[in-house]
Amino acid sequence: QELKQVFEGLNFHFTEGQLVNMLKSIDDNGDGRVDIDEFVCVMKGSAYSDASNSRTYVEELKEAFEVFDKDGDGQITPQ
Numbered sequence: 001q002e003l004k005q006v007f008e009g010l011n012f013h014f015t016e017g018q019l020v021n022m023l024k025s026i027d028d029n030g031d032g033r034v035d036i037d038e039f040v041c042v043m044k045g046s047a048y049s050d051a052s053n054s055r056t057y058v059e060e061l062k063e064a065f066e067v068f069d070k071d072g073d074g075q076i077t078p079q
Contacts, residue, residue, distance in 0.1 A: 002077055003076055023077075026038055026039075026041070033077050034075065035075055039065045039068075040058065040065075
């Protein structure tokens with residue numbers, strides 16, 4: 001649900017199967033969800049760095065994670 005909502009908000013429309021496959025590719029522990037540690041591993045190297053930004057890289061990633069974690073349970077689910 002969370003991942004689907006974010007992508008639809010960005011005008012990307014994926015099937016349930018596509019979303020599940022995306023999550024499976026980064027779900028290291030196989031629980032069907034992406035936790036903050038898995039998210040950080042995926043995002044390493046793809047985030048930008050702004051010299052005027054005083055936040056740490058991890059703080060930026062946590063903020064990005066919260067965009068996907070719509071219900072605030074610390075997990076990103078495919079539904």
